[in-house]
Amino acid sequence: MAFPTFRSRPQFSILLASLLFLVATPAAAQDWFRTGTGLGVEKPRVAVADFAPRSPSSQPLANIFSTVLRADLEFSGIIEVVSKSMNPLQSPSVPAELRHAEWNAPPADAHLLAYGNLSASGNDLVIEAWLSDARNAQAPPVLGKRYRGEVTDAEIRRFAHQFADEIIARLSGGTPGVASTQIAFVSTRTGSKEIWAMDYDGSNQRPLTSLRTISLTPRWSPDGLRIAFTCYGLAGGVTSAQICLYSMETGKPMAFMRYKGTNSSPAWSPDGSKLMFMSSMHGDPELFMIDATGSNLRRITYSAGVDTSPAWNPRTGQQVAFISDRGGLPNLYLMNADGSNVEKLELPDMGYVVDPAWAPNGQLLAFSWRRPNGNYDLYLMDTASRQIVELTRDAARNERPSWAPDGRHIVFESTRTGTRQIWTMLADGTQARQLTFEGHNESPNWSPK
């Protein structure tokens, strides 16, 4: 990993709480900040036993389930997953076979154990999965789930994600896991920029659009059923940037209003009823709002220069962060959704700020900041205290953050491998993980559920 070693990387815990204890201390003569989060919070230690195949031929299927489940729990950021090599030799397939002492004792030292069995007969798949307290032999399992479906790798992955989310929700005080979520993004793999989607862990990458023009800036609707994006289409006899919608239900683009000029960067209101977007239909690029049904267009901003990249506060629905170059360089602004109360979010030095993204808690804003030294890095601002945390550093260009619905993860694009690819990380900047490898991939957006 390309992160510098001099930066402290404390154990990460529940970000929402911990960021309130942020200590943002500008280091003398340096332009970054040192952070300390989640101090003293112990993560539960969870072991994942190999799931038992009910027939020898279903061994590979059981392996998929165990592997995906383990990866999901590791990714969650709130669980310490016991290394597989520490597991006792015998894996229980049902609660009656669990020998608590073996799992609770060193080297496994597990607090909790996930285990179960998988049977596949014909096209009928049944998975039984439990989570038990390894320290209490008397207690019934914390969780018991039975999944039934088709015998396909995709189905097994889906069930593993669901079981992982159950465990994560249990251990995180109710914040759901993100193992069943999707990430929309833009890829050049087919020769033109199209909208793609993938599972949150990078599997199942597939194109959604095939418009063969330029498709950009996908944004999931809050119900996850539509994606608004920037497309190129005819308006007034000229091909220009327009707002397009894609239906996840029908797998097809949907018609939407077209306007002369450049129309881009659609953002959903948290209730999914409205879209805010940039349009030059009146000349200067300004922000406009329209009902998702295509009616009730109204202009929101009035200022010389570019106003774009609206991001609707997902908690309040009243506040919108956006980017404007009305003061010279593009910078971060806040306003009410009706355009009133415009306020610049001042940053410590000259810079170039783009790509605002609200955390689900409606308090933290992630953004890309081009520093005077030419670096592009991701930062977080606590909009209440205005404190700033650096998330990436010295790893080429890092841009376009988007939050996972758990508020613990961020997906972004980075050129650290030499090509532009999609990465995820925990919201404290640790555990960076590359999701795409083929072609040029950008503009990720995490699905809301």
Added chain:
Amino acid sequence: MRSRSKYALLSLVVLILFAGACRKQAVAPPPAAPPPAPPAPARPTVTLQASQTFIQRGDGVTLSWSSTNATELALVPGIGRVSPEGSTRVTPADSMTYTITATGPGGTADMSVRITVAAPPPPPPPPAPKATIEELFRTNVKDAYFDYDKSDVRADARDALARTAEFLRSHPEIRVVIEGHCDERGSTEYNLGLGERRAQAVRQFMISLGVSADRMDTVSLGKERPFCTQSSEDCWQQNRRGHFVMAR
């Protein structure tokens, strides 16, 4: 015995006969002179006239002819056998020589007449081929380059646009799309806005130079269609521009 005497008698007769024949040949009279030849038939004559010998394309002309001593008359091209005397109307598309040939017992005779067909006035020259206009466009239309993160028309861009405006004023039939382009720095979204601002700045400047507003549309391509793909200032400068495209 009797037959041998008969042969002898026959031989004698033959001898006498031969002897007589020889004598007669010697006294045969000279052959008679041939009879005088009949008088030779008269040579045919033919005349061919045209009502006009100079016509406009599409006009008709009457050919008329008469002949003597002809048993067969042929008028070419395109008509064939005709009666000894007559007329016909022709409409030659191009200048043409008509020839009538009379054939009779006394020989042949012919006569030609040339009809000159005036070419119609030449069609107006086809509009200059498209490639030429496109070449002119390429040579005369200059893009405007911009500073980093700016959409003001620079001094060098003013000169370029003055040339462009001159060309467009002299070719009022040409419509243009002005594309705004940006370098790779900054976000996709911000650059779409900045590109639009650049395209509009170029359009406004062209309007101030007398190019009609309704001939110019603007489009922003942000940083999506770079002219140059390296990460260097030279390359970035290439990509920060208002680019003219001829509308079709």
